[in-house]
Amino acid sequence: MKRKLSLFMAAVLLCSACAGTVSATPTAPKKNVVTMTIPSSYGYVYDRLAEAFPHYRNNYYDYDIMPIEMPIEEIIEEEVIMEAPAMAAAPAKDMIVAEEAVEEAVVEEAAVQTGGGDYSKTNVQVEGIDEGDIVKTDGEYIYVLKNSGALVILEADGKNTSVLSRTAVTQKYKDYSYQHYNTTEDHGPIPTYSSEYARDLYVSGDYVAVILDQNRSYVTRTNGINRYTDASGTFLSIFDVSDPADPEKLTTLGQSGYHQTSRMIGDSIYLITDFFLSTLNEREFYEAYIPSLYCDGTPELVPVNSIIVPPEINSRHFTVITEYDLSEQKIVSTKSVLTETDTVYMNSEHLYLADERPYEDILEEYKESIYTVTETVSGRCTDIYKFALGDTIKTKAFCTVEGRLLNQFSMDEYKGNLRLVTTNQTSSRKVYKDKEFGFTNTKWNSSEQTNGLYIYDENLDLLGSITGLAKDERVYSVRFTGDTGYFVTFRETDPLFAVDLSNPKAPKIMSALKIPGFSEYLHPYGKGLLFGLGQDATEQGWTTGVKLSMFDTSDPYDVQEIHKKKLDIGYTAALNNHKAILISAERGIIGFPSGSGYCLYGYDPAKGFYEITEMEIGGWSNNARGLYIGDMLYIVFQERTVVLDMKTYDIAATVKY
Numbered sequence: 001m002k003r004k005l006s007l008f009m010a011a012v013l014l015c016s017a018c019a020g021t022v023s024a025t026p027t028a029p030k031k032n033v034v035t036m037t038i039p040s041s042y043g044y045v046y047d048r049l050a051e052a053f054p055h056y057r058n059n060y061y062d063y064d065i066m067p068i069e070m071p072i073e074e075i076i077e078e079e080v081i082m083e084a085p086a087m088a089a090a091p092a093k094d095m096i097v098a099e100e101a102v103e104e105a106v107v108e109e110a111a112v113q114t115g116g117g118d119y120s121k122t123n124v125q126v127e128g129i130d131e132g133d134i135v136k137t138d139g140e141y142i143y144v145l146k147n148s149g150a151l152v153i154l155e156a157d158g159k160n161t162s163v164l165s166r167t168a169v170t171q172k173y174k175d176y177s178y179q180h181y182n183t184t185e186d187h188g189p190i191p192t193y194s195s196e197y198a199r200d201l202y203v204s205g206d207y208v209a210v211i212l213d214q215n216r217s218y219v220t221r222t223n224g225i226n227r228y229t230d231a232s233g234t235f236l237s238i239f240d241v242s243d244p245a246d247p248e249k250l251t252t253l254g255q256s257g258y259h260q261t262s263r264m265i266g267d268s269i270y271l272i273t274d275f276f277l278s279t280l281n282e283r284e285f286y287e288a289y290i291p292s293l294y295c296d297g298t299p300e301l302v303p304v305n306s307i308i309v310p311p312e313i314n315s316r317h318f319t320v321i322t323e324y325d326l327s328e329q330k331i332v333s334t335k336s337v338l339t340e341t342d343t344v345y346m347n348s349e350h351l352y353l354a355d356e357r358p359y360e361d362i363l364e365e366y367k368e369s370i371y372t373v374t375e376t377v378s379g380r381c382t383d384i385y386k387f388a389l390g391d392t393i394k395t396k397a398f399c400t401v402e403g404r405l406l407n408q409f410s411m412d413e414y415k416g417n418l419r420l421v422t423t424n425q426t427s428s429r430k431v432y433k434d435k436e437f438g439f440t441n442t443k444w445n446s447s448e449q450t451n452g453l454y455i456y457d458e459n460l461d462l463l464g465s466i467t468g469l470a471k472d473e474r475v476y477s478v479r480f481t482g483d484t485g486y487f488v489t490f491r492e493t494d495p496l497f498a499v500d501l502s503n504p505k506a507p508k509i510m511s512a513l514k515i516p517g518f519s520e521y522l523h524p525y526g527k528g529l530l531f532g533l534g535q536d537a538t539e540q541g542w543t544t545g546v547k548l549s550m551f552d553t554s555d556p557y558d559v560q561e562i563h564k565k566k567l568d569i570g571y572t573a574a575l576n577n578h579k580a581i582l583i584s585a586e587r588g589i590i591g592f593p594s595g596s597g598y599c600l601y602g603y604d605p606a607k608g609f610y611e612i613t614e615m616e617i618g619g620w621s622n623n624a625r626g627l628y629i630g631d632m633l634y635i636v637f638q639e640r641t642v643v644l645d646m647k648t649y650d651i652a653a654t655v656k657y
Helices: 042-052
Strands: 008-011 022-025 135-137 141-145 150-155 162-168 187-204 207-222 225-230 233-240 248-256 258-265 268-276 292-295 298-301 317-325 330-337 343-346 350-368 371-388 394-402 411-414 417-434 439-456 462-469 474-481 484-490 493-500 508-516 518-524 529-537 543-552 560-566 582-584 589-593 597-604 608-616 625-629 632-636 640-645 650-656
Touching: 135 187, 135 625, 141 187, 141 632, 187 258, 207 248, 207 258, 233 268, 233 292, 248 268, 248 317, 248 330, 258 343, 292 330, 317 350, 343 411, 350 411, 350 417, 394 417, 394 439, 417 474, 417 484, 439 474, 439 484, 462 508, 474 529, 484 518, 484 529, 508 560, 543 608, 560 608, 582 625, 589 625, 589 632, 597 632
Parallel strands: 474 518
Antiparallel strands: 008 022, 022 462, 135 141, 141 150, 150 162, 187 207, 207 225, 207 233, 233 248, 248 292, 258 268, 268 317, 292 298, 317 330, 343 350, 350 371, 371 394, 371 417, 411 417, 417 439, 439 462, 474 484, 484 493, 493 508, 518 529, 529 543, 543 560, 582 589, 589 597, 597 608, 625 632, 632 640, 640 650
C-alpha cells in the first residue's frame, strides 16, 4: 500500500499558466521509518517471494537454473584471471538496515563537462560522474565502440588523424543446438546458443572498459527430458590500452541481470542490472532466485548480507549494484535490492534507485441499499532507495513519492537534499458488490493528471513540495541548477516553470513561461541562459519538427525565450539521449546527430542560432557523436570520423575504419 504523506495544504494561484497550483509544506513531518531486512539466509528470500507470488512456486516449464558448480569458462569462453570477492558469512538473524548519516558534499551540475586540457567529454548530468557511451576521448586518442562489436582507437591528430587499432570485443552468435537435438542420451550441461552485444564504453588512464550484454543458454538432459538454463548477464571486459596500437584484454567481470545503466567515479565503475525471477523452483536451488557475481572463472552468489528485502515485496526483480575497480580489475562492493528500478541518479556521495509501481488506496467503505460500496483512488507512485558510496555500498534511506519520474534529470541532490519532479495521474472509482449473489459493478468517478515538485532531507523525510501543477499535462524535461529548478510540461503550449528552491521547506514558483512546442532536454548555457532542445508544435499540440530555444533566466521571475530556431528535421537521438549532444558555451557550439548525418549550430547572444554545418552521410546516423580537441572538431560516425578545423569549419580529414 502506498505510503501516505501528512501535509498542510495551502492554495496558491500564481498565474493562468499554473492555475490550481497547490504549495504544501509539512507542519510536523512524520519521520520516515521503514524497516529493510538483511535476510538470515537465501531460503528466507525464497519464503518471502513464495508468499508474495504463490502462483510462481514450483512452476518449472522444463527450465532449470544453472548449477553453481558449472565452470564459467563454458559460458564466457574467455580467460579470467581475477580472484573472486570474499563471500561474507550470513548474519545470525534478520537485521534492520540503518546507516549513520554522513555529512553531504555540495554537488552542483556543470553546464559543460570538460576535463583537464582543452577537449570535450561526454555530456553528463553531474560533474565528475561519467556515464557510459559509444565514443570517448582522453584528449589524445578517440575510442569508438562499433555496433559490430569492435573497439576502434584513433590517434586524434587533426588532419593527420589515423586508426591505431581495431579490436574485437564481442563473440559472434553461436548455435550449438545440433549437439543435443540429435542425441537421445542423458548428458550434462552443454551450450545451445550464445550472443554478445557491446553496449557502452569507459576510459580511465591506461584502461578501457566495455560493457557487454551476454545472452547464453545451456541444456541438460535428464531421464530423457531437456531442461534449459539461462546464463545471461552483464559483463565488464577490461583492456590495457597503454599501447593503443595493441590493446591487451585483462579480464572480464560481471553480474546477473540485464543492463540498466552505469556510472564511473575515478577508477570505480558502478554497474546496475535487472535480474528477473521468471519462476520459483525448490527452495534449495538458490541460483533460481538469487543473482550471482562472475569472476575468477566461477559464478558466486551475491553474499546474503548484501541482499536487501523491503517490507513489502512488489516485484520479482532484483536490482544488482556492483562497484568494480578498473585499475585493479576487481569487485569492490555489491548490493542486491528486491525491487525493479526504472531510474537511477548518482553523484559522488550517493546513488538513488527509483521504482515506479501502481497503487490503490481505499478511501471509504459503506452500505448503500443491498450493496457494499468501496470508494478507491489508484495511480502510480515511486519508491526511492538511497545508498551511500565509499569503501562499501551502504543502504541509507527510503521514501515513496506521488507520481512517476520522467528520467534521471527528474532527480537531483543539492546540499544534502533530494529534489524530485513527478507527473501524478490518479483515478477514482466506486465498486458496488452484492455479496449474496456475487455481483460486482464498477463506476468510474474521475481521472486527473497533475505535476509536482518534492524536496526531501538526507533521511528522505519530506521537507516541502508544490503539487497540483499544470493540470492534464505531463513533464517533458527537468533541470536543476543550484537553488533553482526548471521543468517543462506540455499539452498544447510549453509552460517552462522556474522554481525557487533556496528554502527547501517552502519552494515557490517564480515564473511560468507559455510558448508553442516543448523542450525535451534543458541545459544551462553560461550565466543567465538556459538552452532547450525540443519540438515545435501547432496550437492544437501537433509536433512540427525539432526546435532550438534559448531562454534568458537572468531574472527567474520573468523567464523569456529570447531566441528560437525551427529545423528541417523531424527527430534527433539527442531528444532522448543527452549523451548524444555536444554543447559548449565557451565555443558557442551545439551539435547533435540527425537522421542521416550530423547538425552543428552556433549561438551568438546578439543574433541567436545559426547553422555551421549540416553533414549528410546517408543511412541511419543517430549514434553519431561530436567532440573537440583543441581547435579541431571530430564528428564520429560508426564507419568513419570527419575532422573539421574549428577556425573555418572546413573538412581537414576523413578517416574510415
